[in-house]
Amino acid sequence: MKALLIAEYRDGKLLGSYQELMGFAKTLDAETVMFGVGVPSDLPDYAGKFHLAAAMHYGEFNPMVHKKLILSVIEQETPDIIVFSHSSYGWDLAPRIAAALQLPQISEVVDLKDGLPVVPVCNAKLRRTVKPQGEKYVVTLQAGAFNPPETGGGTAEVIEVADIEIAEHSISFHGYEEAEKGGVDLSKAEVIVSAGRGIGKPENVEIISNLATKLGGEYGASRPVVDSEWVEHNRQVGTTGQTVSPKLYVACGISGAIQHLAGMKKSEFVVAINTDKDAPIGEIADVLVVSDLKQFVPALIDKL
Numbered sequence: 001m002k003a004l005l006i007a008e009y010r011d012g013k014l015l016g017s018y019q020e021l022m023g024f025a026k027t028l029d030a031e032t033v034m035f036g037v038g039v040p041s042d043l044p045d046y047a048g049k050f051h052l053a054a055a056m057h058y059g060e061f062n063p064m065v066h067k068k069l070i071l072s073v074i075e076q077e078t079p080d081i082i083v084f085s086h087s088s089y090g091w092d093l094a095p096r097i098a099a100a101l102q103l104p105q106i107s108e109v110v111d112l113k114d115g116l117p118v119v120p121v122c123n124a125k126l127r128r129t130v131k132p133q134g135e136k137y138v139v140t141l142q143a144g145a146f147n148p149p150e151t152g153g154g155t156a157e158v159i160e161v162a163d164i165e166i167a168e169h170s171i172s173f174h175g176y177e178e179a180e181k182g183g184v185d186l187s188k189a190e191v192i193v194s195a196g197r198g199i200g201k202p203e204n205v206e207i208i209s210n211l212a213t214k215l216g217g218e219y220g221a222s223r224p225v226v227d228s229e230w231v232e233h234n235r236q237v238g239t240t241g242q243t244v245s246p247k248l249y250v251a252c253g254i255s256g257a258i259q260h261l262a263g264m265k266k267s268e269f270v271v272a273i274n275t276d277k278d279a280p281i282g283e284i285a286d287v288l289v290v291s292d293l294k295q296f297v298p299a300l301i302d303k304l
């Protein structure tokens with residue numbers, strides 16, 4: 001089985017997400033080749049063939065042009081699986097490639113079971129294993145779902161993607177615009193205490209923010225807490241919120257859905273407080289306190 005991994009560049013810098021694509025391929029035990037539209041001065045740690053198209057020539061973000069480039073590499077390499085990150089770049093390109101090749105596309109893969117992709121369903125409350133029709137398919141991988149290999153094995157063997165004729169197209173790239181961070185930048189906090197749906201009601205946000213203050217940090221929240229408007233969006237941690245890597249992350253009443261973990265799993269030390277001893281957050285937490293947060297957190301604040 002052969003996988004074509006689609007790396008991404010942003011502002012001339014290779015994004016680290018290519019390593020998770022390698023982790024996916026490793027789990028599948030697939031042979032790999034890689035593709036990216038970028039610059040030769042920033043190459044992946046990857047001991048394999050890297051088809052590099054010059055961003056200066058083809059543009060760093062242009063799905064119509066990049067589609068053509070990827071199709072030319074697919075023609076040469078004949079991969080079985082084409083692997084994108086579940087990012088705005090992947091969302092834009094994966095369906096174009098799948099449609100062009102008449103292949104099935106499986107979006108937001110979070111795991112592999114018996115070699116088959118697993119995706120979340122019912123707002124990530126359940127998971128479904130998907131068996132594509134045929135051997136070939138296109139996937140997008142949820143951030144944080146696949147662990148990068150410890151090493152990529154060295155410098156990539158660069159193969160220049162050149163002489164691809166680009167016809168007139170209707171998309172022009174105008175630049176990147178940073179999302180507004182608002183008043184709080186959790187990515188710089190050394191301690192974060194986050195509130196999950198387990199806090200039960202908006203009045204209990206104060207318990208969480210009190211602990212954060214006591215520990216000299218900031219408070220964050222999971223998405224349901226933000227969706228309920230108990231906490232403002234700029235404090236949301238996860239794939240559709242902020243990515244954080246504090247020294248200490250305290251998850252209060254948070255189950256540990258993959259979309260939340262993707263935003264905080266680089267934290268140095270994780271304490272989870274949960275009434276459910278089997279909550280998935282326990283799998284990545286250094287300490288799991290099995291307790292009602294409404295009792296435990298105020299008691300902890302008193303002790304501190």
Ligand SMILES: Cc1cc2nc3c(=O)[nH]c(=O)nc-3n(C[C@H](O)[C@H](O)[C@H](O)COP(=O)(O)OP(=O)(O)OC[C@H]3O[C@@H](n4cnc5c(N)ncnc54)[C@H](O)[C@@H]3O)c2cc1C
Nearest residue numbers: 124196197198222223238239240253254255260274275293
């Ligand atoms: C496209 C997409 C993007 C998403 N992006 C994000 C994102 O950026 N961030 C994010 O967080 N989620 C995101 N989600 C939602 C995610 O899938 C989960 O639904 C969400 O993370 C669950 O939040 P939670 O853990 O607070 O709630 P739940 O999953 O409901 O968990 C609540 C937990 O609290 C515990 N609990 C209950 N009462 C108590 C108590 N008294 N004391 C202690 N523990 C208690 C329960 O045992 C449970 O484990 C996204 C989903 C989708 C589909």
